Amino acid sequence: MASHEFLLPYPDLSVERAGNTGVDGVWHFDSGVPGRNVMISALVHGNELCGAWAIKDALALGLRPRRGTLTLVFANLGAFDTFDPAQHDKSRFLDQDMNRVWSADKLADPNTRERQRAVALRPFVEKADWLLDLHSMHEPCAPLLLTGMQPRNLELAREMGAPRHVIVDAGHKDGVRMRDFGRFGELEENGTRSLLIECGFHGALESRDVARDQVARFVKASGIVDDGDFPADWFMPLPAEQLAIQVTDAVVARSMDFTFSQDWQGLEELEKAGTVIGWSDGEPVVTPYDNCTLVMPSLRQLLPGVTVVRLARRVA
Ligand SMILES: [Zn+2]
Structure with a gap:
Protein backbone atom coordinates (compact mmCIF):
# COMPACT_ATOMS: atom_id res chain seq x y z
CA MET A 1 0.00 0.00 0.00
CA ALA A 2 1.46 3.39 -0.96
CA SER A 3 2.05 5.84 1.85
CA HIS A 4 -0.19 8.74 2.89
CA GLU A 5 2.69 10.17 4.91
CA PHE A 6 3.33 13.84 4.13
CA LEU A 7 7.02 13.96 3.23
CA LEU A 8 7.19 16.92 0.85
CA PRO A 9 8.47 20.00 2.74
CA TYR A 10 6.55 23.27 2.80
CA PRO A 11 8.44 25.63 0.46
CA ASP A 12 9.62 29.01 1.72
CA LEU A 13 8.07 31.53 -0.70
CA SER A 14 8.91 34.62 1.33
CA VAL A 15 10.99 36.02 -1.53
CA GLU A 16 9.11 34.52 -4.49
CA ARG A 17 5.65 35.66 -3.35
CA ALA A 18 6.42 39.29 -4.22
CA GLY A 19 6.39 38.62 -7.96
CA ASN A 20 7.55 41.31 -10.39
CA THR A 21 4.25 42.47 -11.86
CA GLY A 22 2.58 44.38 -9.03
CA VAL A 23 0.29 41.37 -8.47
CA ASP A 24 1.37 39.14 -5.56
CA GLY A 25 2.85 35.82 -6.62
CA VAL A 26 2.95 36.65 -10.35
CA TRP A 27 6.20 36.74 -12.30
CA HIS A 28 6.32 37.81 -15.94
CA PHE A 29 9.30 37.73 -18.27
CA ASP A 30 9.17 39.17 -21.79
CA SER A 31 11.91 38.24 -24.26
CA GLY A 32 11.03 41.14 -26.55
CA VAL A 33 11.06 38.63 -29.42
CA PRO A 34 7.90 37.21 -31.07
CA GLY A 35 6.78 33.87 -29.67
CA ARG A 36 4.13 32.23 -27.54
CA ASN A 37 2.81 33.58 -24.24
CA VAL A 38 3.36 30.67 -21.85
CA MET A 39 1.94 30.48 -18.32
CA ILE A 40 2.70 27.98 -15.58
CA SER A 41 0.53 28.03 -12.46
CA ALA A 42 0.82 26.35 -9.07
CA LEU A 43 -1.13 26.47 -5.82
CA VAL A 44 -4.55 26.86 -7.42
CA HIS A 45 -5.15 24.51 -4.48
CA GLY A 46 -3.21 25.76 -1.45
CA ASN A 47 -2.11 22.32 -0.21
CA GLU A 48 -0.62 21.17 -3.53
CA LEU A 49 3.02 22.02 -2.88
CA CYS A 50 4.81 20.23 -5.72
CA GLY A 51 3.97 22.94 -8.25
CA ALA A 52 5.14 25.69 -5.89
CA TRP A 53 8.44 23.85 -5.62
CA ALA A 54 8.74 23.56 -9.41
CA ILE A 55 8.13 27.30 -9.93
CA LYS A 56 10.48 28.20 -7.07
CA ASP A 57 13.08 25.97 -8.73
CA ALA A 58 12.47 27.60 -12.14
CA LEU A 59 13.00 31.05 -10.62
CA ALA A 60 16.18 29.83 -8.87
CA LEU A 61 17.36 28.50 -12.23
CA GLY A 62 16.89 31.95 -13.76
CA LEU A 63 14.61 30.51 -16.44
CA ARG A 64 13.84 33.15 -19.08
CA PRO A 65 12.12 32.96 -22.46
CA ARG A 66 14.27 33.42 -25.55
CA ARG A 67 11.13 34.04 -27.61
CA GLY A 68 7.67 35.11 -26.45
CA THR A 69 6.85 35.52 -22.77
CA LEU A 70 6.80 33.40 -19.63
CA THR A 71 4.42 33.96 -16.71
CA LEU A 72 4.86 32.05 -13.45
CA VAL A 73 1.98 32.16 -10.96
CA PHE A 74 1.60 31.12 -7.32
CA ALA A 75 -2.19 31.21 -7.38
CA ASN A 76 -3.86 30.77 -3.98
CA LEU A 77 -1.24 32.17 -1.59
CA GLY A 78 -3.95 32.91 0.99
CA ALA A 79 -4.82 29.22 1.28
CA PHE A 80 -1.16 28.19 1.08
CA ASP A 81 -0.43 30.40 4.11
CA THR A 82 -2.82 28.30 6.24
CA PHE A 83 -1.01 25.03 5.40
CA ASP A 84 -0.67 22.41 8.15
CA PRO A 85 0.74 19.00 7.15
CA ALA A 86 -1.38 17.29 9.82
CA GLN A 87 -4.56 18.69 8.19
CA HIS A 88 -3.40 19.51 4.69
CA ASP A 89 -6.84 19.18 3.08
CA LYS A 90 -7.99 22.21 5.09
CA SER A 91 -5.69 24.51 3.12
CA ARG A 92 -7.08 23.47 -0.27
CA PHE A 93 -8.97 26.81 -0.36
CA LEU A 94 -10.25 29.55 1.95
CA ASP A 95 -13.86 30.10 0.82
CA GLN A 96 -14.36 28.02 -2.32
CA ASP A 97 -12.48 25.84 -4.78
CA MET A 98 -10.44 28.21 -6.95
CA ASN A 99 -10.61 25.75 -9.85
CA ARG A 100 -14.39 26.12 -10.22
CA VAL A 101 -14.69 29.91 -10.62
CA TRP A 102 -13.41 30.47 -14.16
CA SER A 103 -16.51 31.78 -15.91
CA ALA A 104 -17.51 35.36 -16.69
CA ASP A 105 -20.57 35.25 -14.41
CA LYS A 106 -18.64 34.13 -11.33
CA LEU A 107 -15.75 36.52 -11.96
CA ALA A 108 -18.25 39.39 -12.30
CA ASP A 109 -19.45 38.63 -8.75
CA PRO A 110 -16.25 38.33 -6.68
CA ASN A 111 -17.93 37.44 -3.38
CA THR A 112 -15.25 35.00 -2.16
CA ARG A 113 -11.52 35.39 -1.63
CA GLU A 114 -10.87 32.85 -4.39
CA ARG A 115 -12.98 34.80 -6.87
CA GLN A 116 -11.19 38.02 -5.91
CA ARG A 117 -7.83 36.37 -6.49
CA ALA A 118 -9.06 34.93 -9.80
CA VAL A 119 -10.09 38.44 -10.90
CA ALA A 120 -6.52 39.62 -10.19
CA LEU A 121 -5.05 36.69 -12.15
CA ARG A 122 -7.51 36.90 -15.03
CA PRO A 123 -5.49 39.29 -17.28
CA PHE A 124 -2.54 36.89 -17.16
CA VAL A 125 -4.71 33.86 -17.92
CA GLU A 126 -6.39 35.71 -20.81
CA LYS A 127 -3.05 36.73 -22.29
CA ALA A 128 -1.62 33.19 -22.14
CA ASP A 129 -1.57 31.08 -25.31
CA TRP A 130 -0.26 27.99 -23.53
CA LEU A 131 -1.15 27.13 -19.91
CA LEU A 132 0.17 24.35 -17.68
CA ASP A 133 -1.58 24.09 -14.31
CA LEU A 134 0.27 22.06 -11.64
CA HIS A 135 -1.73 19.99 -9.13
CA SER A 136 -1.47 16.94 -6.89
CA MET A 137 -3.88 14.33 -5.49
CA HIS A 138 -5.55 13.17 -2.23
CA GLU A 139 -4.52 9.55 -2.73
CA PRO A 140 -1.25 7.92 -3.74
CA CYS A 141 -1.55 7.53 -7.51
CA ALA A 142 0.62 7.61 -10.62
CA PRO A 143 0.73 11.04 -12.32
CA LEU A 144 -2.22 11.90 -14.57
CA LEU A 145 -2.13 14.52 -17.35
CA LEU A 146 -5.60 15.94 -18.06
CA THR A 147 -6.19 17.28 -21.55
CA GLY A 148 -9.86 18.20 -21.57
CA MET A 149 -11.82 17.33 -24.72
CA GLN A 150 -9.65 19.36 -27.13
CA PRO A 151 -7.74 17.11 -29.56
CA ARG A 152 -4.97 19.74 -29.75
CA ASN A 153 -4.16 19.17 -26.07
CA LEU A 154 -3.99 15.40 -26.48
CA GLU A 155 -1.63 15.97 -29.40
CA LEU A 156 0.63 18.07 -27.16
CA ALA A 157 0.54 15.46 -24.38
CA ARG A 158 1.75 12.90 -26.91
CA GLU A 159 4.49 15.23 -28.08
CA MET A 160 5.63 15.66 -24.46
CA GLY A 161 5.77 11.85 -24.14
CA ALA A 162 5.19 11.81 -20.37
CA PRO A 163 3.60 10.96 -18.06
CA ARG A 164 2.40 7.47 -18.89
CA HIS A 165 -1.29 8.16 -18.20
CA VAL A 166 -3.20 10.85 -20.10
CA ILE A 167 -6.85 11.45 -19.28
CA VAL A 168 -9.32 12.94 -21.75
CA ASP A 169 -11.93 14.48 -19.48
CA ALA A 170 -14.90 16.81 -19.71
CA GLY A 171 -14.26 18.84 -16.55
CA HIS A 172 -16.69 19.43 -13.71
CA LYS A 173 -20.40 20.23 -13.58
CA ASP A 174 -19.99 22.47 -10.52
CA GLY A 175 -17.79 25.12 -12.12
CA VAL A 176 -15.21 25.88 -14.80
CA ARG A 177 -11.53 25.13 -14.25
CA MET A 178 -8.83 27.64 -15.14
CA ARG A 179 -7.64 25.32 -17.90
CA ASP A 180 -11.09 25.51 -19.54
CA PHE A 181 -11.45 29.32 -19.26
CA GLY A 182 -12.15 31.45 -22.33
CA ARG A 183 -10.17 30.46 -25.43
CA PHE A 184 -8.80 27.37 -23.67
CA GLY A 185 -12.28 25.85 -23.56
CA GLU A 186 -13.01 26.22 -27.29
CA LEU A 187 -13.05 22.88 -29.08
CA GLU A 188 -11.71 24.01 -32.45
CA GLU A 189 -8.00 24.70 -32.98
CA ASN A 190 -7.31 28.30 -31.98
CA GLY A 191 -3.60 28.20 -31.22
CA THR A 192 -4.05 27.69 -27.48
CA ARG A 193 -2.98 24.70 -25.40
CA SER A 194 -3.90 23.98 -21.79
CA LEU A 195 -3.01 21.00 -19.66
CA LEU A 196 -3.54 20.12 -16.01
CA ILE A 197 -1.06 17.74 -14.43
CA GLU A 198 -1.87 15.77 -11.27
CA CYS A 199 1.68 15.01 -10.10
CA GLY A 200 0.86 12.25 -7.58
CA PHE A 201 -0.01 12.33 -3.88
CA HIS A 202 0.17 15.79 -2.24
CA GLY A 203 2.82 14.66 0.25
CA ALA A 204 4.98 12.51 -2.03
CA LEU A 205 8.56 13.70 -2.57
CA GLU A 206 8.39 12.46 -6.15
CA SER A 207 5.53 14.84 -6.96
CA ARG A 208 8.11 17.66 -7.11
CA ASP A 209 10.16 15.71 -9.67
CA VAL A 210 7.03 15.13 -11.76
CA ALA A 211 6.11 18.83 -11.60
CA ARG A 212 9.61 19.85 -12.74
CA ASP A 213 9.56 17.24 -15.54
CA GLN A 214 6.23 18.53 -16.80
CA VAL A 215 7.31 22.18 -16.64
CA ALA A 216 10.47 21.35 -18.60
CA ARG A 217 8.64 19.30 -21.26
CA PHE A 218 5.83 21.84 -21.65
CA VAL A 219 8.05 24.93 -21.85
CA LYS A 220 10.42 23.18 -24.23
CA ALA A 221 7.52 22.12 -26.50
CA SER A 222 6.26 25.72 -26.57
CA GLY A 223 9.43 26.84 -28.31
CA ILE A 224 10.12 29.80 -25.99
CA VAL A 225 13.39 28.24 -24.75
CA ASP A 226 16.21 26.35 -26.45
CA ASP A 227 17.19 22.74 -25.93
CA GLY A 228 19.54 22.67 -22.99
CA ASP A 229 17.95 25.59 -21.14
CA PHE A 230 16.63 23.08 -18.61
CA PRO A 231 19.29 20.99 -16.84
CA ALA A 232 19.08 17.27 -17.71
CA ASP A 233 18.00 16.43 -14.14
CA TRP A 234 14.68 18.22 -14.67
CA PHE A 235 13.61 15.41 -17.01
CA MET A 236 12.42 12.06 -15.65
CA PRO A 237 12.88 8.94 -17.79
CA LEU A 238 10.25 8.63 -20.52
CA PRO A 239 7.63 5.92 -19.97
CA ALA A 240 7.82 2.96 -22.36
CA GLU A 241 4.44 4.00 -23.75
CA GLN A 242 1.70 6.50 -23.12
CA LEU A 243 -1.84 5.43 -22.45
CA ALA A 244 -4.55 7.96 -23.29
CA ILE A 245 -7.88 7.04 -21.76
ZN1 LIG B 1 -5.61 20.43 -7.33
Whole structure:
Protein backbone atom coordinates (compact mmCIF):
# COMPACT_ATOMS: atom_id res chain seq x y z
CA MET A 1 0.00 0.00 0.00
CA ALA A 2 1.46 3.39 -0.96
CA SER A 3 2.05 5.84 1.85
CA HIS A 4 -0.19 8.74 2.89
CA GLU A 5 2.69 10.17 4.91
CA PHE A 6 3.33 13.84 4.13
CA LEU A 7 7.02 13.96 3.23
CA LEU A 8 7.19 16.92 0.85
CA PRO A 9 8.47 20.00 2.74
CA TYR A 10 6.55 23.27 2.80
CA PRO A 11 8.44 25.63 0.46
CA ASP A 12 9.62 29.01 1.72
CA LEU A 13 8.07 31.53 -0.70
CA SER A 14 8.91 34.62 1.33
CA VAL A 15 10.99 36.02 -1.53
CA GLU A 16 9.11 34.52 -4.49
CA ARG A 17 5.65 35.66 -3.35
CA ALA A 18 6.42 39.29 -4.22
CA GLY A 19 6.39 38.62 -7.96
CA ASN A 20 7.55 41.31 -10.39
CA THR A 21 4.25 42.47 -11.86
CA GLY A 22 2.58 44.38 -9.03
CA VAL A 23 0.29 41.37 -8.47
CA ASP A 24 1.37 39.14 -5.56
CA GLY A 25 2.85 35.82 -6.62
CA VAL A 26 2.95 36.65 -10.35
CA TRP A 27 6.20 36.74 -12.30
CA HIS A 28 6.32 37.81 -15.94
CA PHE A 29 9.30 37.73 -18.27
CA ASP A 30 9.17 39.17 -21.79
CA SER A 31 11.91 38.24 -24.26
CA GLY A 32 11.03 41.14 -26.55
CA VAL A 33 11.06 38.63 -29.42
CA PRO A 34 7.90 37.21 -31.07
CA GLY A 35 6.78 33.87 -29.67
CA ARG A 36 4.13 32.23 -27.54
CA ASN A 37 2.81 33.58 -24.24
CA VAL A 38 3.36 30.67 -21.85
CA MET A 39 1.94 30.48 -18.32
CA ILE A 40 2.70 27.98 -15.58
CA SER A 41 0.53 28.03 -12.46
CA ALA A 42 0.82 26.35 -9.07
CA LEU A 43 -1.13 26.47 -5.82
CA VAL A 44 -4.55 26.86 -7.42
CA HIS A 45 -5.15 24.51 -4.48
CA GLY A 46 -3.21 25.76 -1.45
CA ASN A 47 -2.11 22.32 -0.21
CA GLU A 48 -0.62 21.17 -3.53
CA LEU A 49 3.02 22.02 -2.88
CA CYS A 50 4.81 20.23 -5.72
CA GLY A 51 3.97 22.94 -8.25
CA ALA A 52 5.14 25.69 -5.89
CA TRP A 53 8.44 23.85 -5.62
CA ALA A 54 8.74 23.56 -9.41
CA ILE A 55 8.13 27.30 -9.93
CA LYS A 56 10.48 28.20 -7.07
CA ASP A 57 13.08 25.97 -8.73
CA ALA A 58 12.47 27.60 -12.14
CA LEU A 59 13.00 31.05 -10.62
CA ALA A 60 16.18 29.83 -8.87
CA LEU A 61 17.36 28.50 -12.23
CA GLY A 62 16.89 31.95 -13.76
CA LEU A 63 14.61 30.51 -16.44
CA ARG A 64 13.84 33.15 -19.08
CA PRO A 65 12.12 32.96 -22.46
CA ARG A 66 14.27 33.42 -25.55
CA ARG A 67 11.13 34.04 -27.61
CA GLY A 68 7.67 35.11 -26.45
CA THR A 69 6.85 35.52 -22.77
CA LEU A 70 6.80 33.40 -19.63
CA THR A 71 4.42 33.96 -16.71
CA LEU A 72 4.86 32.05 -13.45
CA VAL A 73 1.98 32.16 -10.96
CA PHE A 74 1.60 31.12 -7.32
CA ALA A 75 -2.19 31.21 -7.38
CA ASN A 76 -3.86 30.77 -3.98
CA LEU A 77 -1.24 32.17 -1.59
CA GLY A 78 -3.95 32.91 0.99
CA ALA A 79 -4.82 29.22 1.28
CA PHE A 80 -1.16 28.19 1.08
CA ASP A 81 -0.43 30.40 4.11
CA THR A 82 -2.82 28.30 6.24
CA PHE A 83 -1.01 25.03 5.40
CA ASP A 84 -0.67 22.41 8.15
CA PRO A 85 0.74 19.00 7.15
CA ALA A 86 -1.38 17.29 9.82
CA GLN A 87 -4.56 18.69 8.19
CA HIS A 88 -3.40 19.51 4.69
CA ASP A 89 -6.84 19.18 3.08
CA LYS A 90 -7.99 22.21 5.09
CA SER A 91 -5.69 24.51 3.12
CA ARG A 92 -7.08 23.47 -0.27
CA PHE A 93 -8.97 26.81 -0.36
CA LEU A 94 -10.25 29.55 1.95
CA ASP A 95 -13.86 30.10 0.82
CA GLN A 96 -14.36 28.02 -2.32
CA ASP A 97 -12.48 25.84 -4.78
CA MET A 98 -10.44 28.21 -6.95
CA ASN A 99 -10.61 25.75 -9.85
CA ARG A 100 -14.39 26.12 -10.22
CA VAL A 101 -14.69 29.91 -10.62
CA TRP A 102 -13.41 30.47 -14.16
CA SER A 103 -16.51 31.78 -15.91
CA ALA A 104 -17.51 35.36 -16.69
CA ASP A 105 -20.57 35.25 -14.41
CA LYS A 106 -18.64 34.13 -11.33
CA LEU A 107 -15.75 36.52 -11.96
CA ALA A 108 -18.25 39.39 -12.30
CA ASP A 109 -19.45 38.63 -8.75
CA PRO A 110 -16.25 38.33 -6.68
CA ASN A 111 -17.93 37.44 -3.38
CA THR A 112 -15.25 35.00 -2.16
CA ARG A 113 -11.52 35.39 -1.63
CA GLU A 114 -10.87 32.85 -4.39
CA ARG A 115 -12.98 34.80 -6.87
CA GLN A 116 -11.19 38.02 -5.91
CA ARG A 117 -7.83 36.37 -6.49
CA ALA A 118 -9.06 34.93 -9.80
CA VAL A 119 -10.09 38.44 -10.90
CA ALA A 120 -6.52 39.62 -10.19
CA LEU A 121 -5.05 36.69 -12.15
CA ARG A 122 -7.51 36.90 -15.03
CA PRO A 123 -5.49 39.29 -17.28
CA PHE A 124 -2.54 36.89 -17.16
CA VAL A 125 -4.71 33.86 -17.92
CA GLU A 126 -6.39 35.71 -20.81
CA LYS A 127 -3.05 36.73 -22.29
CA ALA A 128 -1.62 33.19 -22.14
CA ASP A 129 -1.57 31.08 -25.31
CA TRP A 130 -0.26 27.99 -23.53
CA LEU A 131 -1.15 27.13 -19.91
CA LEU A 132 0.17 24.35 -17.68
CA ASP A 133 -1.58 24.09 -14.31
CA LEU A 134 0.27 22.06 -11.64
CA HIS A 135 -1.73 19.99 -9.13
CA SER A 136 -1.47 16.94 -6.89
CA MET A 137 -3.88 14.33 -5.49
CA HIS A 138 -5.55 13.17 -2.23
CA GLU A 139 -4.52 9.55 -2.73
CA PRO A 140 -1.25 7.92 -3.74
CA CYS A 141 -1.55 7.53 -7.51
CA ALA A 142 0.62 7.61 -10.62
CA PRO A 143 0.73 11.04 -12.32
CA LEU A 144 -2.22 11.90 -14.57
CA LEU A 145 -2.13 14.52 -17.35
CA LEU A 146 -5.60 15.94 -18.06
CA THR A 147 -6.19 17.28 -21.55
CA GLY A 148 -9.86 18.20 -21.57
CA MET A 149 -11.82 17.33 -24.72
CA GLN A 150 -9.65 19.36 -27.13
CA PRO A 151 -7.74 17.11 -29.56
CA ARG A 152 -4.97 19.74 -29.75
CA ASN A 153 -4.16 19.17 -26.07
CA LEU A 154 -3.99 15.40 -26.48
CA GLU A 155 -1.63 15.97 -29.40
CA LEU A 156 0.63 18.07 -27.16
CA ALA A 157 0.54 15.46 -24.38
CA ARG A 158 1.75 12.90 -26.91
CA GLU A 159 4.49 15.23 -28.08
CA MET A 160 5.63 15.66 -24.46
CA GLY A 161 5.77 11.85 -24.14
CA ALA A 162 5.19 11.81 -20.37
CA PRO A 163 3.60 10.96 -18.06
CA ARG A 164 2.40 7.47 -18.89
CA HIS A 165 -1.29 8.16 -18.20
CA VAL A 166 -3.20 10.85 -20.10
CA ILE A 167 -6.85 11.45 -19.28
CA VAL A 168 -9.32 12.94 -21.75
CA ASP A 169 -11.93 14.48 -19.48
CA ALA A 170 -14.90 16.81 -19.71
CA GLY A 171 -14.26 18.84 -16.55
CA HIS A 172 -16.69 19.43 -13.71
CA LYS A 173 -20.40 20.23 -13.58
CA ASP A 174 -19.99 22.47 -10.52
CA GLY A 175 -17.79 25.12 -12.12
CA VAL A 176 -15.21 25.88 -14.80
CA ARG A 177 -11.53 25.13 -14.25
CA MET A 178 -8.83 27.64 -15.14
CA ARG A 179 -7.64 25.32 -17.90
CA ASP A 180 -11.09 25.51 -19.54
CA PHE A 181 -11.45 29.32 -19.26
CA GLY A 182 -12.15 31.45 -22.33
CA ARG A 183 -10.17 30.46 -25.43
CA PHE A 184 -8.80 27.37 -23.67
CA GLY A 185 -12.28 25.85 -23.56
CA GLU A 186 -13.01 26.22 -27.29
CA LEU A 187 -13.05 22.88 -29.08
CA GLU A 188 -11.71 24.01 -32.45
CA GLU A 189 -8.00 24.70 -32.98
CA ASN A 190 -7.31 28.30 -31.98
CA GLY A 191 -3.60 28.20 -31.22
CA THR A 192 -4.05 27.69 -27.48
CA ARG A 193 -2.98 24.70 -25.40
CA SER A 194 -3.90 23.98 -21.79
CA LEU A 195 -3.01 21.00 -19.66
CA LEU A 196 -3.54 20.12 -16.01
CA ILE A 197 -1.06 17.74 -14.43
CA GLU A 198 -1.87 15.77 -11.27
CA CYS A 199 1.68 15.01 -10.10
CA GLY A 200 0.86 12.25 -7.58
CA PHE A 201 -0.01 12.33 -3.88
CA HIS A 202 0.17 15.79 -2.24
CA GLY A 203 2.82 14.66 0.25
CA ALA A 204 4.98 12.51 -2.03
CA LEU A 205 8.56 13.70 -2.57
CA GLU A 206 8.39 12.46 -6.15
CA SER A 207 5.53 14.84 -6.96
CA ARG A 208 8.11 17.66 -7.11
CA ASP A 209 10.16 15.71 -9.67
CA VAL A 210 7.03 15.13 -11.76
CA ALA A 211 6.11 18.83 -11.60
CA ARG A 212 9.61 19.85 -12.74
CA ASP A 213 9.56 17.24 -15.54
CA GLN A 214 6.23 18.53 -16.80
CA VAL A 215 7.31 22.18 -16.64
CA ALA A 216 10.47 21.35 -18.60
CA ARG A 217 8.64 19.30 -21.26
CA PHE A 218 5.83 21.84 -21.65
CA VAL A 219 8.05 24.93 -21.85
CA LYS A 220 10.42 23.18 -24.23
CA ALA A 221 7.52 22.12 -26.50
CA SER A 222 6.26 25.72 -26.57
CA GLY A 223 9.43 26.84 -28.31
CA ILE A 224 10.12 29.80 -25.99
CA VAL A 225 13.39 28.24 -24.75
CA ASP A 226 16.21 26.35 -26.45
CA ASP A 227 17.19 22.74 -25.93
CA GLY A 228 19.54 22.67 -22.99
CA ASP A 229 17.95 25.59 -21.14
CA PHE A 230 16.63 23.08 -18.61
CA PRO A 231 19.29 20.99 -16.84
CA ALA A 232 19.08 17.27 -17.71
CA ASP A 233 18.00 16.43 -14.14
CA TRP A 234 14.68 18.22 -14.67
CA PHE A 235 13.61 15.41 -17.01
CA MET A 236 12.42 12.06 -15.65
CA PRO A 237 12.88 8.94 -17.79
CA LEU A 238 10.25 8.63 -20.52
CA PRO A 239 7.63 5.92 -19.97
CA ALA A 240 7.82 2.96 -22.36
CA GLU A 241 4.44 4.00 -23.75
CA GLN A 242 1.70 6.50 -23.12
CA LEU A 243 -1.84 5.43 -22.45
CA ALA A 244 -4.55 7.96 -23.29
CA ILE A 245 -7.88 7.04 -21.76
CA GLN A 246 -11.31 8.63 -21.69
CA VAL A 247 -13.64 8.26 -18.74
CA THR A 248 -16.87 6.61 -19.91
CA ASP A 249 -18.69 5.55 -16.76
CA ALA A 250 -18.91 6.25 -13.05
CA VAL A 251 -19.77 3.34 -10.76
CA VAL A 252 -22.05 4.72 -8.05
CA ALA A 253 -22.77 2.90 -4.79
CA ARG A 254 -26.50 2.31 -4.30
CA SER A 255 -26.14 1.59 -0.59
CA MET A 256 -23.44 0.96 2.01
CA ASP A 257 -23.31 -2.62 0.69
CA PHE A 258 -20.48 -2.15 -1.81
CA THR A 259 -17.21 -4.07 -1.84
CA PHE A 260 -14.39 -4.40 -4.35
CA SER A 261 -13.24 -7.84 -5.52
CA GLN A 262 -9.60 -6.79 -4.99
CA ASP A 263 -7.68 -4.01 -3.31
CA TRP A 264 -7.56 -1.98 -6.54
CA GLN A 265 -4.89 0.73 -6.55
CA GLY A 266 -6.19 2.51 -9.64
CA LEU A 267 -5.04 2.50 -13.28
CA GLU A 268 -5.31 -1.28 -13.58
CA GLU A 269 -6.29 -2.17 -17.14
CA LEU A 270 -8.60 -5.21 -17.22
CA GLU A 271 -8.36 -7.14 -20.43
CA LYS A 272 -11.74 -8.84 -20.70
CA ALA A 273 -15.20 -7.32 -20.67
CA GLY A 274 -17.26 -8.88 -17.88
CA THR A 275 -14.45 -8.98 -15.31
CA VAL A 276 -15.93 -8.65 -11.82
CA ILE A 277 -14.51 -5.58 -10.09
CA GLY A 278 -16.84 -5.58 -7.08
CA TRP A 279 -20.29 -6.25 -5.68
CA SER A 280 -23.10 -3.78 -5.18
CA ASP A 281 -26.05 -4.99 -3.05
CA GLY A 282 -24.80 -8.54 -3.66
CA GLU A 283 -24.77 -8.15 -7.45
CA PRO A 284 -21.52 -8.29 -9.42
CA VAL A 285 -20.21 -5.06 -10.96
CA VAL A 286 -18.39 -5.93 -14.19
CA THR A 287 -16.26 -4.13 -16.75
CA PRO A 288 -18.41 -3.16 -19.75
CA TYR A 289 -15.70 -3.50 -22.42
CA ASP A 290 -12.30 -5.03 -23.09
CA ASN A 291 -9.19 -3.17 -21.83
CA CYS A 292 -11.15 -1.18 -19.27
CA THR A 293 -9.06 1.00 -16.94
CA LEU A 294 -10.07 1.68 -13.33
CA VAL A 295 -9.66 5.32 -12.33
CA MET A 296 -9.44 6.39 -8.68
CA PRO A 297 -11.21 3.50 -6.90
CA SER A 298 -11.99 4.48 -3.32
CA LEU A 299 -14.39 3.41 -0.60
CA ARG A 300 -13.11 6.05 1.80
CA GLN A 301 -16.23 8.17 1.39
CA LEU A 302 -18.70 5.35 0.76
CA LEU A 303 -22.29 6.55 0.94
CA PRO A 304 -25.32 5.82 -1.22
CA GLY A 305 -24.92 7.86 -4.41
CA VAL A 306 -21.16 8.28 -4.12
CA THR A 307 -18.92 7.40 -7.09
CA VAL A 308 -16.57 4.61 -5.98
CA VAL A 309 -14.64 4.12 -9.23
CA ARG A 310 -14.62 5.52 -12.76
CA LEU A 311 -14.15 3.39 -15.86
CA ALA A 312 -12.10 4.53 -18.82
CA ARG A 313 -11.29 3.22 -22.28
CA ARG A 314 -8.31 3.76 -24.50
CA VAL A 315 -8.41 6.64 -26.95
CA ALA A 316 -7.18 5.60 -30.37
ZN1 LIG B 1 -5.61 20.43 -7.33
